[in-house]
Amino acid sequence: MSSLKTGVVMRTDAKFVHVEVDGVVVQAAPRGVLFGMDDVRREQKNPVAVGDHVEVDLATTPAGVEKVLPRKNTLSRIASSHDPREQVLAANVDQVVIVGSLAKPKFSSNRTDRILATCVWQHLPAVVVLNKIDLVDDDEFEAIRDTYEQIPVPVIATCAMDGRGLDELRETLRGKTSVVYGASGAGKSSLLNALQPGLNLKIGKISKFWDAGKHTTTFSQLHRLAFGAAVIDTPGIRVFRPYGVPVANVRDLFPEFERHSKRCHFPDCSHDHEPECAVFDAVESGDIPASRYASFVEMLDEARQTKPPVDEVEGEPLEE
Ligand SMILES: Nc1nc2c(ncn2[C@@H]2O[C@H](COP(=O)(O)OP(=O)(O)O)[C@@H](O)[C@H]2O)c(=O)[nH]1
Ligand SMILES: [Mg+2]
Ligand SMILES: [Zn+2]
Structure with missing residues (x-):
């Protein structure tokens, strides 16, 4: 009989992944193969995240996480201002x-x-x-x-x-x-x-x-x-920077801008410097809250400054 079992990751810490297998939580060590398996994973800071469905080998001591099963979705951010990799929370x-x-x-x-x-x-x-x-x-x-x-x-x-x-x-x-x-x-x-x-x-x-x-x-x-x-x-993360958002897509992340943006003079208006911007007008008239617009401009500037990810192995604390 195979000693491989499927479980759900309940928690990860510096050393172990805590996996719920048949209603019991076991501590398992991620196998080296999980680090840098493919191009996607190499750009991820953590190969195993809470909520992952994993295959664990219970025959070894400690138990080992052998495989991360395909994910339905993730909540991710840019790991930190010094580490541009994806951190899957x-x-x-x-x-x-x-x-x-x-x-x-x-x-x-x-x-x-x-x-x-x-x-x-x-x-x-x-x-x-x-x-x-x-x-x-x-x-x-x-x-x-x-x-x-x-x-x-x-x-x-x-x-x-x-x-x-x-x-x-x-x-x-x-x-x-x-x-x-x-x-x-x-x-x-x-x-x-x-x-x-x-x-x-x-x-x-x-x-x-x-x-x-x-x-x-x-x-x-x-x-x-x-x-x-x-x-x-989740821990009290201070700065949440979404991972992998192209500059042109930042405006789509503020859904209430959409109904105004059709009236912008330029069809590809970025809503931050162009003349005759209907989104900006909506902010001025109070239709769009100024706080939302301020967040948008900040995220847009950040996306413009984001460099492509580089390979970096140094660990960063989770919180920033
Ligand atoms: N007045 C008031 N205090 C609250 C309320 N909810 C939490 N607190 C207090 O806020 C502080 C932080 O709560 P905590 O649950 O540890 O926050 P967490 O860091 O988000 O988990 C504690 O002193 C709580 O007693 C609330 O609805 N009203
Ligand atoms: Mg708490
Ligand atoms: Zn505009």
């Missing part, structure tokens, strides 16, 4: 749940827009969760909610403290594999703990939020929730 996911706190830490439209743009690029459905609604007044909350609903993206308002929005969040997660992404301190662990008492994810202390480099979660981990959901808790 999760594979085989149904949606990305973007948790943004409305206060403490302050809501970041730039962070939210970057991950949303990545979801458009990678064809991943996204949901925005606006957490800590107890900390802001209605006007502030509604302005942010409207910005995302007009894209359109579904928005759920939550408070991990008093339970508002948790039923809606539970139904959104049920039956799916979701990446839960957000700033350190946004309340990801608090929300997951509230949905499943006993999960016992570590909750960050408020005083640590602004202490750069200190995060309670330092690796992505897949959790199975008893109501029938799989969630991948």
